[in-house]
Structure formats: C-alpha cells, structure tokens
Amino acid sequence: MGYEWLALAAAFLWAVASLLSVVPAQHLGTFAYSRWRMGCTSIILGSMALYTGGWSSVEQSGVAAMMLSGVIGIFIGDTALFACLNRMGPRQAGLLFSCHAVFSAILGYFLFSETMTHIEFIGALLVFSGVLTAIFFGRKGQAANQLESIKGNVWAGITLGLLAALCQALGGIIAKPVMQTDIDPVAASAIRMMTAFAAHCLLFISGVKLARATLPMNIKIFAITAVNGFLAMAVGMTLILYALKQGNVGMVALLSSTTPIMLLPILWIYSGKRPNRFAWIGAMMAVAGTGILVV
Template structure:
C-alpha cells in the first residue's frame, strides 16, 4: 500500500473515532472522558514502546521536553477539544481543530522567522473562511442532536481554537526531539502519560470538573478503548509509516482531510444529509490546509 493511502486511512480512522466518541464523551463528561481515554492510550503506547525497545532512543533531557509538549498539546489541547466536542458535536469541533495548520504557520513566522505570504496566506484565509462558513451557516433546519449547540457557541469556538493552538504548540515543542531520531511511540507515550498524570492530580484533588457526569460501565469503557486504539494506536502509527515512505507535505495534506470524511460518516450515523454549506466549508478548510502545507 502506498504512503498516500496510509495517510488517507489515518484520516478516515480519526473521522470514524470521532463518531464513536460522542456517546462516551457525553456520558462521562469532558474531563472524565479525557482521563479514561488517556489511561487506555498510555497503556497501549507504553506496552508498544517496551515491546519494541523504544525507550533507549530517548535522552534524559528528552523526557522533560516531551512532558511539556504533553501538558500543552494533550492535557490542555485534547481536553479543550472534547469540551468543544460536547458542545457543538464532531463536525464543528473537527473543523475548528483544523485551524491548527494556520496556527502552526503563524507560530513559524513568530518563532522561526518563516514567511506567511502568497499561497500560504491565501490558504490561511481559506481555512478560517471555511470554518466560519460551516460553523455558523452549515446546520440543517431539523438538526440531529449531534449538531445542536449546547451552551454558548462562542465558548465552544474558543475551546476549539484553543485545542488547535495547543496542538500546534505541542508539536513545535516536540519537534527537536522527534527530529533527533527518537522513537515516536516512546515519545508519544511520555506525552500521553504526562497528560494522564495531570488529569489524575485534578481528580485526586477533588475538583468537581474532574468527576464523571455518569458512572463508568463496561460498554462505555469499550468505546473509550476502541476510540483510543483507532485514533492513537492505529491512526498515528499509519502516519509514522507514511512519513517514513513519502513526502511530508503530501502526508500532511492527505491526513488533513478528516473534516471532509466526517460528513459522510455523520450522514451514515445520524441518517441526516449534511447541508451544502457544511461540504463547502469543509472543502475550503482542507484546501486551505493543503496550501499552507505545500507552499
């Protein structure tokens, strides 16, 4: 299988995993769901890193760097994403999260003296335009419960953009370690374990937001574990294999098609066809991401 198909399959797995996140995320609540999901993924990643002897590739200073990346990118970023997810559903949350490509480009200008003009600037404008179009105008009149806004829409938008920004910051912090040839599974395990530890501290300190909205059961636990396995276990592994075989920009472009793939899956799961503006907004966002990554 060519690396292009691997990247597309990873994007599909991320889209599909967002569908099976709806029930457990709303059952447990944002913080409890994130904590359980991180616990499952941490166990998977640590087991894989131990089995593949990946820990030896990390230097002592790498642990602190990856821990910081995990606190920002996963503890804050993932938690904000699922808080957004619970408020506006997987379609809007996925679109808002796609802004991480724009934030990465802006941070590159600020931190590394990179440029943001020409096609990159056009791409950034397209991403934001597509997101705004789909978030504000892409809902059917008789919307499914997954499409309804729970609470203040602007708070949800702020949470989605916070998740995208934290994803970009976490990736930039981790970049030196990953560029040095460290094992990606072991590095990801440190990020995930750090985020899990932070969540557990919140829970043990008795913070109300960290408590589950409803009790955990075997059905919900199975859905949480399946989500973690598909999104982080299989999906990220496919991306790593694709990056080792092909062009980085093309892998990034193809793996960013998740917002488009979510739409037919939403149609399948909810039995409601997404509106035309949902499709237009998702296509604009993915096209803009492609311009940022390729130019």
C-alpha cells in the same frame, strides 16, 4: 508507506474516533472521559513500546520536550477538543480542530522567522471562512439531527475548538526536533500520553469539581473509550509521529486536517442524514486553504 499516507490514515482514524467519542464524552463529562481515554491509551502504548524494545531508544535529553508536548498537545488540547465536541458535535468540532494547520504556519512565522506571502494569507482566510461557513450555515435542514445541535454559547464552543487546534500545532512543533532523532515513535507517543494522563490524575486528586465524572463508568462506556483511545491515540497519534520523522510539520498538518471531509460521509452513513451543501463547501474550503498554506 510514505508519510502522506500515514497522515491521511491518522485523519481517517480521527474522523471515526470523533464519532465514537460522542456517547462516552457526554456520559462521563469532558475531563473524566479524557482521563479514562488517556489512561487506557497509556497502557496500550507503554506495553507496545515494551514489547518492541522502543523504550531503549529514548534518550534523556528528549524526554522533557516530549513531556511538554504531551501536556500542551494532549492534556490541554484533547480536553479542549472534547469540551468543544460536547457543545458542538463531531463535525463542527472537527472543522475547528482542522485550523491547527493554520496555526502551524503562523507559529512557524513567529518562531522560525518564516515569511507569509499574500497567497498564504489568502489560504489562511480560506480556512477560517470555510470553518465559519460550515458552522453557521452547515446546520440548515439538520434541526432534528442531535449530532449537529449546539449546546450553550456558540462562541464558547468555537473558542474551545480553536484552543484545541492551537495546542495541537504547538505540540507538533515541540515534538518535531525530538522525532528527527532515532527515538521510537511508539515510545515517544507513550511519553506524551503518560504525561497527559498524569496531569489529569493530579487534577482529579486535587478535588476540582470539573474533573469528576458526570455519570459512573460502566462496561459499555469503558469498551467504547478503550477502542476510541486505541484508534485515535495509540494508532492515529503514533502514525502522526512516524509522519513527522519523514515529512515537514506543515505538510503533515495539511494531510491530517482532512478529517472534516472524511467525517462527512461517515456522519451521513451513521445518521442517515445527508450534510447540506454548506457543510461540504466549508470543509473543502478549509482543506483547500491549508493546502495553499503549506504546499
């Protein structure tokens, strides 16, 4: 399977997982949900790498980079994403997260002296315009839809979503050189996940109030969290790392940023409410803009 299909498959899994995250994220709270999810995924990935012998491919020289990628891309990025999801719902959080392709291009400009043409600037403008269009106009006619309601300050939600996108871009750039070696993607993903989980555990042990669960864990919430972690992180993120072994960061970022468009029909089926035309237009503008940036 080519890296294009791997990235698209990851985008689809992220779309499904974002919808599955709504109930447990609201039940447990942002930090507790992220901690439980990362704990489940760490066990799954670690076991997979042990079964396949992937741990033998890990070289000490690449461990530090993968750990840093895990702290930035997963511990900070994923936690910010779920905080955004709790405030803005899966569609709008997914749109903001799709900006990681833009940030990948911008970081490439500053870190690797890559130039940005006028066409690429138009692409970046399209992405942000599409995101803003979908967020501020995409909720028209959706007043009764709880998945579209914004809780708290809208700009706080936007900031969290953009932080998640920036961290995802940074995590991918940090991981890329290591992924071009012979390291097993499952083992690499396990290192990132275990590091993020350890960071969450340290935060919880420190007694920070935000790290406590809003409501106690139960069997139903645990099952949803475990399935979500398996789909999005154990499978989805590992597919992205496989894709990074074959393709460039920008193209992988583009293909994986199609999640907002994939999420629209899923939300339509789930809620029975058709997203309005601004939601579709904004999502397509965002993906078209990322296409201009990285193709």
